[in-house]
Amino acid sequence: MTVEKIDTLVVGAGQAGIALCEHLGQQGVPFLVLEKSRIAEAWRTSRWDALVTNGPVWHDRFPNLEFKDNAPDEFVGKDRVADYIEEYASMVKAPVRTGVEVLSAVPFEDRAGFRVETSDGIIEAIRIVAATGAFQHPVIPPIVEQGAAVHQMHSAAYRNPNQLADGAVMVVGAGSSGAQIADELNRAGRKVFLSVGPHDRPPRRYRGRDFVWWLGVLGLWDLAAQEPGTEHVTISVSGAYGGHTMDFRRLASEGVTLLGRTETFADGVLKFANDARKNVDAGDANYAQMLDAADAYAASAGLDLPLDPDARKTWPDPDCLTDPQLSLDINEMGITTIIWATGFKQDFSWLKVDAFTETGAPIHQRGVSKEPGLYFLGLPWQSRRGSTFLWGVWHDAKFVADLIAIQRAYADYDGDAAIVPAADE
Ligand SMILES: Cc1cc2nc3c(=O)[nH]c(=O)nc-3n(C[C@H](O)[C@H](O)[C@H](O)COP(=O)(O)OP(=O)(O)OC[C@H]3O[C@@H](n4cnc5c(N)ncnc54)[C@H](O)[C@@H]3O)c2cc1C
Numbered sequence: 001m002t003v004e005k006i007d008t009l010v011v012g013a014g015q016a017g018i019a020l021c022e023h024l025g026q027q028g029v030p031f032l033v034l035e036k037s038r039i040a041e042a043w044r045t046s047r048w049d050a051l052v053t054n055g056p057v058w059h060d061r062f063p064n065l066e067f068k069d070n071a072p073d074e075f076v077g078k079d080r081v082a083d084y085i086e087e088y089a090s091m092v093k094a095p096v097r098t099g100v101e102v103l104s105a106v107p108f109e110d111r112a113g114f115r116v117e118t119s120d121g122i123i124e125a126i127r128i129v130a131a132t133g134a135f136q137h138p139v140i141p142p143i144v145e146q147g148a149a150v151h152q153m154h155s156a157a158y159r160n161p162n163q164l165a166d167g168a169v170m171v172v173g174a175g176s177s178g179a180q181i182a183d184e185l186n187r188a189g190r191k192v193f194l195s196v197g198p199h200d201r202p203p204r205r206y207r208g209r210d211f212v213w214w215l216g217v218l219g220l221w222d223l224a225a226q227e228p229g230t231e232h233v234t235i236s237v238s239g240a241y242g243g244h245t246m247d248f249r250r251l252a253s254e255g256v257t258l259l260g261r262t263e264t265f266a267d268g269v270l271k272f273a274n275d276a277r278k279n280v281d282a283g284d285a286n287y288a289q290m291l292d293a294a295d296a297y298a299a300s301a302g303l304d305l306p307l308d309p310d311a312r313k314t315w316p317d318p319d320c321l322t323d324p325q326l327s328l329d330i331n332e333m334g335i336t337t338i339i340w341a342t343g344f345k346q347d348f349s350w351l352k353v354d355a356f357t358e359t360g361a362p363i364h365q366r367g368v369s370k371e372p373g374l375y376f377l378g379l380p381w382q383s384r385r386g387s388t389f390l391w392g393v394w395h396d397a398k399f400v401a402d403l404i405a406i407q408r409a410y411a412d413y414d415g416d417a418a419i420v421p422a423a424d425e
Helices: 015-026 041-045 078-091 176-187 211-217 248-253 276-300 390-412
Strands: 004-011 031-035 096-098 102-107 114-118 121-130 151-154 168-172 192-195 257-259 262-266 269-272 327-329 335-340 374-376
Touching: 004 015, 004 102, 015 031, 015 078, 015 096, 015 390, 041 078, 121 390, 168 176, 176 192, 176 248, 211 276, 248 257, 248 276, 257 276, 374 390
Parallel strands: 004 031, 004 121, 031 096, 121 374, 151 335, 168 192, 168 335, 192 257
Antiparallel strands: 102 114, 114 121, 262 269, 269 327
């Protein structure tokens, strides 16, 4: 049996894998991409029907291709993003083999490189880039047992309100997914309970500029590391309905019942931490800080942007914050579905290397693993806050491709370079 050999094997053809194709191609690196499903599969099938980008398309894109046929300030749907990534793959002539899963990659003991077992045979690769995504496996905390008399699903399985049984819905998690799903269900006439944890909630637009612009000019997309203690603080934004600020007090005024973090479930009763107020207040403080930082930037840069006093108006305290409910009997409340918008985890179990922490996180520096020849792309905070997003991963892809080219140049050196004599010899 002949074994296929390749210099660099990229695993995964989401936005990370496709961005890397452009840079590896420019560096002249021989490479191949294996994708177990289709290009941009996550955007096609792992998002709810109405999902749109969190940022407008002038921003949420790769630098070298605009979203033709879309207005720059538009928030486009998930399928439009998938089409865009496919278009990009064609543009950069990405060598993607779809429908091929990488099952394992084992480093050779006697030489550089890896023996890679795929669903379509064995491949030997000198280098591997794992571009398999930060949002691979849905995580549901073990709070409500599987046999409980309520339907449970992760936000990754949610599609639209009609998919759910009649009745009220408990949404756990108030990051962008949970907040947007709660908003959608509430607008569809469902009774919605929303369990709110710590979050940041930037203004959608302020003084005529979208928050993606403000975070850009304030250097916040390029922050290199999370502030200690903010690891569990999610960001709550929405591009839905033309884009609006995610304001939990507004949601409450529209009928959503806010609750603290979900802690336990027994005998049909969900219990919550008494922190809804604290979490909403902290989100409001983050919002106000962002306005202050924006004003300070505009003043120091001499920008003549229109003032926006309405942005500082706040919604009144809803009853669910002044007199919080700490437990809910799901039958009494008519809750038939719990949607866990509680995040994702990565899975690198196919990589048979000793280069992960106890919790399975890659040990790396800007995507360069401690295992020689192994690289990662698309990791949260790989080099900066923007690393998991379309516009951010492109820069990390360039960095990784450049490093691979440098390593290839070292490997090509044969040790016979002429020694240049000193000038006075
Ligand atoms: C709900 C939600 C909304 C988001 N909205 C935005 C947004 O508006 N703007 C934005 O910029 N970002 C957004 N993101 C973040 C990010 O852009 C997406 O998650 C994006 O899909 C990540 O791209 P990726 O290429 O890193 O990973 P993925 O898109 O997950 O691609 C990884 C690919 O690897 C393949 N794969 C995995 N394992 C193997 C294997 N063993 N062998 C072969 N192939 C394999 C998978 O099939 C997949 O196609 C959002 C994320 C979520 C969860």
